Amino acid sequence: MDKRxxxxxxxxxxxxxHSRFILGSGKYSMKLIEAAVRDAGAEIITLAVRRANTKxxxxxxDYIPRNVTLLPNTSGARDAREAVRIxxxxxxxGCGNFVKIEIMRDTKYLLPDNYETVKxxxxxxxxxxxVMPYMYPDLNAARDLANAGAAAxxxxxxxxxxxxxxxxxxxxxxxINEIELPVIVDAGIGRPSQACEAMEMGAAAIMAxxxxxxxGDLPLMAAAFRQAIEAGRKAYLSGxxxxxxxxxxxxxxxxxxxxx
Amino acid sequence: xxxxxxxASTGKVIKMENQFYVDSDHLxxxxxxxxxxxxxxxxxxxxxxxxxxxxEQIQSDIRERVMSQTEQYDYTxxxxxxxxxxxxxxxxxxxxxxxxxxxxxxxxxxxxxxxARVETRKHFGNTVYLFTPxxxxxxxxxxxxxxxxxxxxxxxxxxxxxxxxxxEMKIIADSGMEEILLLTGESRGMSxxxxxxxxxKLARKYxxxxxxxxxxxxxxxxxYLHECGADYVTVFQETYDSDKYExxxxxxxxRVWPYRFEAQERALMGGMRGVxxxxxxxxxxxxxxxxATALHAYFLQRKYPQAEISLSCPRLRPIVNNDKxxxxxxxxxxxxxxxxxxxxxxxxAGITVSSRESAEFRNGIIKIAATKVSAGVSTGIGDHxxxxxxxxxxxxxxxxxxxxxxRRSFETMYQDxxxxxxxxxxxxxxxx
Amino acid sequence: xVMINGNSVDADGMTITEYLQQAQYDPRIxxxxxxxxxVPRDSYQxxxxxxxxxxxVVTFMGGG
Numbered sequence: 001m002d003k004r005x006x007x008x009x010x011x012x013x014x015x016x017x018h019s020r021f022i023l024g025s026g027k028y029s030m031k032l033i034e035a036a037v038r039d040a041g042a043e044i045i046t047l048a049v050r051r052a053n054t055k056x057x058x059x060x061x062d063y064i065p066r067n068v069t070l071l072p073n074t075s076g077a078r079d080a081r082e083a084v085r086i087x088x089x090x091x092x093x094g095c096g097n098f099v100k101i102e103i104m105r106d107t108k109y110l111l112p113d114n115y116e117t118v119k120x121x122x123x124x125x126x127x128x129x130x131v132m133p134y135m136y137p138d139l140n141a142a143r144d145l146a147n148a149g150a151a152a153x154x155x156x157x158x159x160x161x162x163x164x165x166x167x168x169x170x171x172x173x174x175x176i177n178e179i180e181l182p183v184i185v186d187a188g189i190g191r192p193s194q195a196c197e198a199m200e201m202g203a204a205a206i207m208a209x210x211x212x213x214x215x216g217d218l219p220l221m222a223a224a225f226r227q228a229i230e231a232g233r234k235a236y237l238s239g240x241x242x243x244x245x246x247x248x249x250x251x252x253x254x255x256x257x258x259x260x
Numbered sequence: 261x262x263x264x265x266x267x268a269s270t271g272k273v274i275k276m277e278n279q280f281y282v283d284s285d286h287l288x289x290x291x292x293x294x295x296x297x298x299x300x301x302x303x304x305x306x307x308x309x310x311x312x313x314x315x316e317q318i319q320s321d322i323r324e325r326v327m328s329q330t331e332q333y334d335y336t337x338x339x340x341x342x343x344x345x346x347x348x349x350x351x352x353x354x355x356x357x358x359x360x361x362x363x364x365x366x367x368x369x370x371x372x373x374x375x376a377r378v379e380t381r382k383h384f385g386n387t388v389y390l391f392t393p394x395x396x397x398x399x400x401x402x403x404x405x406x407x408x409x410x411x412x413x414x415x416x417x418x419x420x421x422x423x424x425x426x427x428e429m430k431i432i433a434d435s436g437m438e439e440i441l442l443l444t445g446e447s448r449g450m451s452x453x454x455x456x457x458x459x460x461k462l463a464r465k466y467x468x469x470x471x472x473x474x475x476x477x478x479x480x481x482x483x484y485l486h487e488c489g490a491d492y493v494t495v496f497q498e499t500y501d502s503d504k505y506e507x508x509x510x511x512x513x514x515r516v517w518p519y520r521f522e523a524q525e526r527a528l529m530g531g532m533r534g535v536x537x538x539x540x541x542x543x544x545x546x547x548x549x550x551x552a553t554a555l556h557a558y559f560l561q562r563k564y565p566q567a568e569i570s571l572s573c574p575r576l577r578p579i580v581n582n583d584k585x586x587x588x589x590x591x592x593x594x595x596x597x598x599x600x601x602x603x604x605x606x607x608x609a610g611i612t613v614s615s616r617e618s619a620e621f622r623n624g625i626i627k628i629a630a631t632k633v634s635a636g637v638s639t640g641i642g643d644h645x646x647x648x649x650x651x652x653x654x655x656x657x658x659x660x661x662x663x664x665x666x667r668r669s670f671e672t673m674y675q676d677x678x679x680x681x682x683x684x685x686x687x688x689x690x691x692x
Numbered sequence: 693x694v695m696i697n698g699n700s701v702d703a704d705g706m707t708i709t710e711y712l713q714q715a716q717y718d719p720r721i722x723x724x725x726x727x728x729x730x731v732p733r734d735s736y737q738x739x740x741x742x743x744x745x746x747x748x749v750v751t752f753m754g755g756g
Contacts (some may be wrong), residue, residue, distance in 0.1 A: 021380060022756030033754075046754025051697040051748065052722045059721040060752050073755055078304055085728060089750050092723040092730050160756070178562065187756075211755030239345065254373040257624035258592040 002040040002230065006145065008237065010205055012182055013098070013130030013151035015069070019043040020199070021229050022071065023222070024209020032218050033063040039223035046071045046100055046207070049090050059228050061095075070095040071132065076103045076138040080119035091210050097126060100154065110160045118148050125149025134186055137171040138197065145159035153179060154207060156187035157198065161210040163190025166198060192221075192228030199232025200240065267385060275632030278542075280405035280468055284414035295412050298510040307532035308515045314527065315519045316478040322559045323521050329354065330500060330552040338362035347375055353604045357554065360601035361547050371595060372600040373453040374498045379607040383662075388677050389610070389632040389683045390414055390670065391439040391471070392432055395641050398658045399450035400440045404498070406543065408579030408661045409445040411512065415580050417642040418658030429466040431518040431644045435636055435670045439469040441494070445661075446475035446514050453481045457488040458692035464489030468687040471536075475513065482530030484599050492534035493527035494572065495520060499544040500552030506545060510566040514610050524560060532566030535560070536612065541595065542576035542587030550598045554605055561606075570610030570632065571602050577616050592621055596628070615664040619676075622666055627680060635673035637664050696747040704743050708736040712749070722751045 010017040016124065023042040025033055037045060044150035064070070072090035079143035081142050082105065101124070103116045117133045118141060124131050130151045135141055145153055155172050158164035166172065167188065176183045182204030182213040189195050195206045206229050215221035281299055283292060297304045311317055313529050338359040346356035347368065349619035359365060361373060400409040408415060421429065432440065440463055444451040456474055457594060462472040472485060473494040489560065502517045509515045525536035537557045539549035551569060560568045575587035590598075595617075601613055613622055614628040615637040622633055636646050641658025645651065648669070669675065677684040693702045696711075703711050708731060712719050724731045725748040731739055741747065 024755040025754040028752065030754065044755055047752045049750050050753045052717060052751035057718055059718070060754060070752075072752065075755055086723075088730055088751075089723050089725060089748075093721075093750075093752060095752070112699070117693070139565075144379070165705070175350075178565075205275055207756075232446070248733045254377060254628050255370050255593075255596060256595055257620055260367075260591050260593065260619075 005230065005233065008233065010182060010237045011094050012132065015130070017043045017069075017205075019226075020205040020233055021226055022046065022186075022205055022207040024207065024212070025064075026209050027213035028218060030060050030063045030100060031041055033060070034065065035219040036212065036222045037065055038067055039226065040212075041226045042068065042222075044069045044098075046073050046209070047090075047095070048073055048075050049086050050076075050226055057092040063134065066185075067216075069098060071098045071100050073102045073134075075104075077101075077120075078105050079102045079113075080116045080123065083116070084123050086235070087120075088127075091129070097128060098130045098132065098182060103200070112156065114138055117141075118144045121145050121150050122148035132184070137168045138175050139171075139178060143174050146179055146181055147180060150181060151202070152182040152184050154186035157185050157194070158188025158190075160187045162188050163211055163214070164188050165190055165194035169197075169201070169244070172198070172203070173201055183260040192224045194227040195225055196232035199229050200235045202236050203232075205229075235239040261552065269548065276582070276588055278406065278576070278585050278588065280582070280585065282413070284412065284495075284581070286372070286414045291412070292430055294517065295403070297584070299405075301508075305506070305510055307431070308509065308517050309502065311519055312513060314478075315513075315516060318522055318525060318529070318561075320522060320525055322525065322556070322563065323518060325559050326500070326552050326555045329555055333363040333548055333551050334359055335547045338364045338365070339365050343368050346604075347371055347392065349672075350603075354555070354558075354605075357605040358551060360604060361550055361598065363547075363667060364433055365597060365601070366593070369597055369600070372597065373605065373628045375431070376600040376603040378628065378633065379603050380629050383607050384631050384690060386681070386683045387631070387688075388682050389439070389685050389688075390437065390634045390635050391441055391469075391632065392437050392634055392670065393441040393473070393639070394425075394428060394432065394463075394489050394644075395443045395639060395658070395661065396428075396456075397426055397444045397447070397451040398641050398661065399447040400445035400448060401447045402513075402514040404509045404512075404514060405508055405510065405538075406576060406585055408659065412479045413579070413581055415659035416657065418656060419455075420642050422458055424642055424655075426462050428642065428644045431648055433466040435648060436674075437636065437670055438467055439471070439689075441471040441473055441634075442490070443473045443661075446473070446512070448475065448513070453477060454482065455634060457485055460485055460488035460490045468499060469689050471534075476520050476526070478643065479526045479530045482527045482532055486531045492570075492573045493524065493532050494536035494538070495527075496538040496540055496572070496574070497521060497524040497553070497556070498540045500539060500549050500556075501544040504544040508637060521556075524556070525564075528564045528567050530559070534570065536570040536572055536576060536610075538572035540574050540576060541598070542592040545600070546590045546594065554602055557606060557609060561609075564672055566602060568610070569606065570612060571606070572612045572614065573602070574614055574616050575598055577665070579662050580659050583663075595621075596625065599625060599629045605639060615666040616662065619666045619668055623676060626677065628683060633673065633677075635668055636670040637667070639664060693743060694741045694745045694747055703741045706741050708739045708741065711741060712736070717749060722749050724749055735748055
């Protein structure tokens with residue numbers, strides 16, 4: 001990492017991270033995880049909770065470097081009650097207090113249910129979880145999540161797995177402007193350039209999974225995302241330069257009436 | 261005129277202070293002695309940071325957030341490059357706002373005005389709201405040295421009866437006005453909450469929107485006044501510099517600085533729809549006061565996103581028995597800079613410019629950033645009939661809080677706004 | 693009969709430890725939920741499955 005970013009930390013639930021790239025672990029081989037984590041420079045990785053198969057000896061956790069924070073999600077939950085159940089199971093599996101709430105009542109578009117997500121956030125935050133809710137970028141819902149005790153908000157850029165990029169850009173910008181929690185752009189980011197753009201806007205971090213899982217060379221794409229996210233972060237911190245607008249002309253002076 | 265006085269023959273600006281203390285022949289020997297003691301002996305004054313019995317204390321981090329930013333604000337470090345960058349940014353950050361308030365932004369006033377106008381038109385279209393204040397009592401139990409109502413100032417005191425209030429309201433409503441701002445001096449003894457509540461109930465009969473500018477009260481009292489018909493609360497913090505505040509508000513409930521700071525939050529907790537903020541420019545370092553005023557509004561809006569937010573930008577004015585009081589280094593250009601910076605930082609906020617400013621200034625500033633102006637103003641008590649109709653009221657009148665500058669009637673103001681190509685609006689508000 | 697991970701299993705009277713062994717689960721990597729209550733690991737040995745119980749045996753897998 002660039003030395004100038006050394007003091008730039010992402011703080012979630014009191015825990016500090018240097019990396020602003022949250023890596024998903026779905027839809028690719030466990031054997032690739034270690035290389036992906038390494039090349040992504042990731043310090044947080046998401047996991048799902050599922051019914052176990054008998055005779056299963058391979059444990060995904062064994063493939064994840066020890067210093068990486070596990071972020072189990074509640075995918076599969078269709079309402080707050082199920083999300084709470086899954087979160088508790090995940091904690092029992094021994095992965096710490098982090099949880100990414102993901103609640104979908106729609107199997108066609110897989111859009112998150114903000115209303116149920118607020119309810120689950122409130123319950124889990126009270127139980128001591130560090131709650132990172134995946135959400136549709138709605139300002140009122142984001143405020144409710146903050147008030148319910150969320151440690152970050154994770155608005156979607158585009159539908160999960162769509163790789164369409166920042167389809168909700170203007171609304172994510174509103175969350176960045178108004179919400180005093182890390183805003184982590186999750187879902188729909190398909191290219192490093194889109195991740196970079198979100199970081200330039202002031203997003204705190206990027207979560208990506210499908211974009212890597214569907215790439216030809218997964219670790220190489222992980223490295224590309226890492227560089228793009230760092231580039232976007234540096235651009236944000238340094239303050240973007242001015243855009244020269246064409247054809248802007250001065251109108252009549254407005255301040256001529258003023259006396260000393 | 262003021263600037264001439266400020267500039268010594270060397271051309272340098274010298275530091276001037278207002279001479280606030282005025283002794284009245286009408287004060288008893290004991291009262292004079294007490295007054296002089298308060299003025300000269302700091303140890304004779306109470307702790308202005310300590311809540312008095314009966315004052316509600318709420319849990320809130322807003323004061324800490326506003327004041328830590330304000331204390332750290334060094335406006336001398338900003339350069340013209342910072343100001344240019346601030347004007348380029350689509351979203352004005354707190355840092356950008358600090359640059360816009362700094363001396364470095366002085367030469368950018370025209371650009372700031374152009375940008376402010378764009379923001380104003382985006383959020384408010386071409387509209388300008390009209391309202392009028394109605395002072396119903398001028399009794400005051402505070403000694404605020406710059407204010408005409410202060411308890412040691414010898415003025416004609418008065419408190420209108422409900423019949424007199426209704427009479428005044430009828431005259432104002434007949435002029436066409438639909439929004440009223442009820443004001444009192446700050447005396448719980450002479451104008452208690454139930455008296456103000458009754459006045460609100462009357463006001464609801466004649467007006468579509470009722471605002472209050474009274475002494476700060478507790479949440480349950482704001483809730484009561486809201487039920488009586490008031491829907492927005494204006495409290496001037498006067499200055500956010502609590503040390504300076506202590507030297508200007510020498511006695512009375514108003515002396516308690518933190519209780520006043522939290523008034524808007526209590527009003528919102530009590531169900532009020534909107535709150536207004538202000539520093540009285542000229543009392544202290546105006547750049548820091550402007551920063552604190554806007555941050556106070558900014559942080560409160562983030563905590564209570566449903567609240568309607570507005571800012572006022574009054575400058576010090578002469579008062580009865582002291583015509584020398586002036587806003588020192590806050591000239592029209594500085595005032596315009598502050599208003600433009602407010603607009604760029606808080607594009608959604610209402611900005612009120614009162615009759616303390618000249619007609620010329622108000623005509624200019626409504627084209628840039630102000631969204632609300634008063635008209636048909638009297639800061640005295642019970643004198644609307646004589647002021648509106650020219651006919652002697654036949655009854656007693658109470659003295660004014662300060663001298664106004666723009667004496668235009670409602671009708672003239674309405675026409676002037678229209679002739680500037682803007683749309684006067686009397687009300688856009690559904691009472692719920 | 694006991695409903696385990698959606699399948700009807702004849703495990704009435706078995707302890708959780710016995711069932712996990714018989715079904716060849718790796719007890720280190722699973723958590724057991726019985727009738728929507730998490731069963732603490734240290735009580736697997738004394739917790740007996742009963743007719744009508746609904747059991748979930750879960751573990752981590754890849755996910756985004």
